[in-house]
Amino acid sequence: MSGGQHGPAWDSHRPPDPELIKDCVHCGFCLTTCPSYNVFGTEMDSPRGRIVLMRVGHDEPAISPQMVEHFDNCLGCMACVTACPSGVQYDRLIEQVRPQLERNGPRTRREKWFRGAVFALFTHPGRLRAMVPGVAIGRLLARTPLRRTRLGPLLTLAPPVPLSAAVSRLPAVTKPAAGVSPRGKVAFLQGCLQRVFFGDVNAATVRVLAAEGWEVHAPRKPRCCGALPLHSGYEETAAASAKEVIAAYEGYDTIAVNVAGCGSAMKEYGHLFADDPQWRERAAAFSAKVRDIHEVLAAHPAQAPRHPLPMTVAYHDACHLAHAQKVRREPRELLGAVPELTLVEPREWELCCGSAGIWNLTKPAAAAELGKRKADNLLATGATAIAAANPGCALQITAHLPRPIPVYHPMTLLDASIRGAAVR
Numbered sequence: 474m475s476g477g478q479h480g481p482a483w484d485s486h487r488p489p490d491p492e493l494i495k496d497c498v499h500c501g502f503c504l505t506t507c508p509s510y511n512v513f514g515t516e517m518d519s520p521r522g523r524i525v526l527m528r529v530g531h532d533e534p535a536i537s538p539q540m541v542e543h544f545d546n547c548l549g550c551m552a553c554v555t556a557c558p559s560g561v562q563y564d565r566l567i568e569q570v571r572p573q574l575e576r577n578g579p580r581t582r583r584e585k586w587f588r589g590a591v592f593a594l595f596t597h598p599g600r601l602r603a604m605v606p607g608v609a610i611g612r613l614l615a616r617t618p619l620r621r622t623r624l625g626p627l628l629t630l631a632p633p634v635p636l637s638a639a640v641s642r643l644p645a646v647t648k649p650a651a652g653v654s655p656r657g658k659v660a661f662l663q664g665c666l667q668r669v670f671f672g673d674v675n676a677a678t679v680r681v682l683a684a685e686g687w688e689v690h691a692p693r694k695p696r697c698c699g700a701l702p703l704h705s706g707y708e709e710t711a712a713a714s715a716k717e718v719i720a721a722y723e724g725y726d727t728i729a730v731n732v733a734g735c736g737s738a739m740k741e742y743g744h745l746f747a748d749d750p751q752w753r754e755r756a757a758a759f760s761a762k763v764r765d766i767h768e769v770l771a772a773h774p775a776q777a778p779r780h781p782l783p784m785t786v787a788y789h790d791a792c793h794l795a796h797a798q799k800v801r802r803e804p805r806e807l808l809g810a811v812p813e814l815t816l817v818e819p820r821e822w823e824l825c826c827g828s829a830g831i832w833n834l835t836k837p838a839a840a841a842e843l844g845k846r847k848a849d850n851l852l853a854t855g856a857t858a859i860a861a862a863n864p865g866c867a868l869q870i871t872a873h874l875p876r877p878i879p880v881y882h883p884m885t886l887l888d889a890s891i892r893g894a895a896v897r
């Protein structure tokens with residue numbers, strides 16, 4: 474492939490790799506699992522179509538607005554990677570394309586401002602905390618015509634959380650529980666959105682780890698792993714966060730994460746810094762030590778006794794856990810071992826709920842369609858509760874359930890079972 478007379482649309486900094494593009498044999502096995510193909514129904518919104526666009530970009534003189542739109546329509550869910558029998562590395566390809574769009578794509582000033590504002594807010598726990606008192610007002614405003622503006626999805630999705638919970642802090646070090654065999658130290662990432670809006674999940678996670686014999690180190694900094702900017706092509710912003718994370722956790726052998734999107738991003742740091750001689754090895758070594766919380770726990774026999782939780786729970790596979798990290802067995806094992814908890818499986822487990830980082834903010838109508846489909850599939854199981862290991866999924870599913878049933882992080886359920894407490 475050549476750049477042609479006018480030079481290629483892609484610049485020379487990591488254009489989509491022609492060797493990876495060639496791996497696609499256009500069989501179409503990925504189409505049914507692709508959420509954007511499901512909602513938009515056009516070839517160019519399928520994995521196969523976008524891979525063709527990547528090839529076209531090597532010959533075209535510039536990135537067209539249509540190309541930007543089709544790439545923006547990709548949720549980055551990686552269901553196509555799971556489905557593809559030819560082993561096409563769409564994850565690597567889209568990771569190469571997104572920064573190209575941000576550097577060279579024809580985005581309007583308004584769109585750039587919106588994306589910049591989302592990242593400036595969502596990656597800063599302090600700014601998110603400042604927003605908490607306004608959430609209740611925001612939910613009222615979501616009933617007004619403001620819901621039809623770009624602020625609409627934000628107003629609808631933001632969860633109500635008491636200010637006291639949003640500002641509560643985890644101890645820097647939590648010792649293993651008494652009476653269990655110590656398992657060593659584990660570092661725990663608190664996250665940005667997670668620590669402010671789902672601090673109870675973080676507290677539950679630390680209690681579960683301690684009950685299983687881990688000494689848990691939960692430093693307040695770094696504030697964010699950079700997952701949202703990384704998965705949106707804001708390479709420099711993501712790299713700055715990633716460097717802070719790598720430096721902060723270098724002394725640990727295991728870094729535990731309870732957010733699917735964060736874990737997936739941290740496991741990608743090795744790729745992010747592959748061309749950086751100063752950070753390449755440090756990043757790769759760091760990524761090799763990152764474990765999703767379910768991986769950490771399922772790797773050892775349980776020590777803490779579990780008490781019964783008589784409930785029927787539908788397990789939702791977060792894409793960044795199931796497709797990007799291939800973690801499906803471990804959460805099911807952990808929840809399945811809770812006495813009297815019946816685990817049920819929804820149809821279309823592989824299909825994204827439409828949250829997908831900031832996708833439900835940038836493509837609200839299509840995201841709502843996927844959200845409703847996911848919520849209906851989960852409800853059709855007859856479950857009395859849903860388990861989801863990603864805050865974005867939890868918010869998206871909750872927003873689209875036709876009747877309210879609780880959505881818990883698996884750690885909340887496990888913690889309640891270990892403590893013999895009611896689930897809140």
Ligand code: SF4
Nearest residue numbers: 497498500501503557
């Ligand atoms: S990405 Fe894989 S499954 Fe999809 S068309 Fe290409 S080869 Fe087939």
Ligand code: SF4
Nearest residue numbers: 507547548550551553
């Ligand atoms: S990452 Fe998800 S939305 Fe994007 S092409 Fe693959 S399956 Fe479709």
